[in-house]
Amino acid sequence: MSTVGNSTNIFWQECPVGKNERQKLLNQKGCVVWITGLSGSGKSTLACSLGRELHSKGKLSYILDGDNLRHGLNKDLGFKAEDRTENIRRVGEVAKLFSDAGLICIASLISPYRKDRDACRAMLTDSTFIEVFMNMPLEVCEKRDAKGLYKLARAGKIKGFTGIDDPYEPPLHY
Numbered sequence: 001m002s003t004v005g006n007s008t009n010i011f012w013q014e015c016p017v018g019k020n021e022r023q024k025l026l027n028q029k030g031c032v033v034w035i036t037g038l039s040g041s042g043k044s045t046l047a048c049s050l051g052r053e054l055h056s057k058g059k060l061s062y063i064l065d066g067d068n069l070r071h072g073l074n075k076d077l078g079f080k081a082e083d084r085t086e087n088i089r090r091v092g093e094v095a096k097l098f099s100d101a102g103l104i105c106i107a108s109l110i111s112p113y114r115k116d117r118d119a120c121r122a123m124l125t126d127s128t129f130i131e132v133f134m135n136m137p138l139e140v141c142e143k144r145d146a147k148g149l150y151k152l153a154r155a156g157k158i159k160g161f162t163g164i165d166d167p168y169e170p171p172l173h174y
């Protein structure tokens with residue numbers, strides 16, 4: 001019996017079919033590919049290409065895209081630091097479940113804080129966590145401005161936009 005967060009008197013339920021059996025069934029290893037970078041750096045484009053490539057090779061993958069998840073699971077969250085941290089924590093937990101299911105989980109989120117990405121890596125002890133940094137200069141992302149958000153941020157119409165008036169912490173080693 002244990003206490004986890006606000007959950008008291010809880011038990012871990014073991015299930016008869018485990019990760020190894022699922023991986024054998026799928027003939028692949030579950031893992032998480034975590035793509036981080038500024039808005040417009042190409043995260044979604046890379047996630048989609050990778051997903052398509054894996055699919056064509058008969059590998060089951062699933063994309064967790066920040067923008068998309070904010071339409072459902074994370075629609076209660078905004079962009080202040082605590083909300084971004086909670087966003088990344090939740091997606092890390094979902095990615096962990098997908099990885100445990102045997103899937104190649106591709107997460108593409110700005111995930112601007114190093115400590116939040118590190119917390120996800122630490123969460124995924126028994127699976128592979130591959131961090132991919134889209135090392136694209138702000139000027140390039142801003143020039144692309146596919147969604148027109150940089151223009152709005154520069155005009156002060158969006159506050160706390162990553163790279164403009166909100167931080168992005170690149171990985172320390174890349």
Ligand SMILES: Nc1ncnc2c1ncn2[C@@H]1O[C@H](COP(=O)(O)OS(=O)(=O)O)[C@@H](OP(=O)(O)O)[C@H]1O
Pocket residue numbers: 038039040043044065066067070079083084085087088108109110111112147149158159160161162166
């Ligand atoms: N203030 C602010 N800062 C950054 N991005 C913003 C903001 N407001 C809205 N958007 C849009 O939200 C998308 C990023 O969502 P994420 O969940 O990936 O962000 S985070 O990881 O919690 O920082 C991001 O999508 P991408 O352009 O695909 O990165 C934007 O479309």
Ligand SMILES: Nc1ncnc2c1ncn2[C@@H]1O[C@H](COP(=O)(O)OP(=O)(O)O)[C@@H](O)[C@H]1O
Pocket residue numbers: 037038039040041042043044045046108144146
């Ligand atoms: N390697 C690339 N070279 C040139 N343009 C790219 C590249 N990757 C993505 N783009 C373009 O940049 C814009 C932003 O890409 P996107 O994948 O939506 O970024 P993000 O998900 O990081 O916001 C899109 O218009 C996309 O077509």
